Amino acid sequence: MAVRNVREDGDEILRKKSRVVEVIDDRIRELLDDMVETMHKYNGVGLSAVQVGILKRVVVIDLYDDRGPIKLVNPIIVKTKGEQEVEEGCLSFPNQYAKLVRPAEVVAEALNENGEKIKIKAKGLLAQAICHELDHLDGILFIDHMLPGTLEYVEPRKED
Numbered sequence: 001m002a003v004r005n006v007r008e009d010g011d012e013i014l015r016k017k018s019r020v021v022e023v024i025d026d027r028i029r030e031l032l033d034d035m036v037e038t039m040h041k042y043n044g045v046g047l048s049a050v051q052v053g054i055l056k057r058v059v060v061i062d063l064y065d066d067r068g069p070i071k072l073v074n075p076i077i078v079k080t081k082g083e084q085e086v087e088e089g090c091l092s093f094p095n096q097y098a099k100l101v102r103p104a105e106v107v108a109e110a111l112n113e114n115g116e117k118i119k120i121k122a123k124g125l126l127a128q129a130i131c132h133e134l135d136h137l138d139g140i141l142f143i144d145h146m147l148p149g150t151l152e153y154v155e156p157r158k159e160d
């Protein structure tokens, strides 16, 4: 496993559409593992492959709960319900946060790292993370949805 370089705001790859994964092989599994390691290094709750420079429909999410890291290949949202106003950031926008409205609940379908079909029913933070990461696969960023005037820069904590 290896930590990969995270692309940041201004990198035009973040606006590109990612391609469907045709075959889930060891390369894809290695990508998923590297993405989990990269997400953990930066304390993120989600990461999409485009953020490490790979235009494939591959996403990882981790809410640091009992469920552990979730690995999704070719994910789609098949149902949404309700709304929630949330605060959100992105590893490609270090130290920046904005408020936006996301669906309160989503149902998503995807393939796992073994190519098996999975279905996730999510609400709250998990629903938010799924929406955020799936947007990345179509070149959509959280700032595209933000409520006007809510983007904030938060000074990083100094570690001594």
Ligand code: NI
Residues within 6 Å of the ligand: 089, 090, 091, 092, 132, 136
């Ligand atoms: Ni993001």
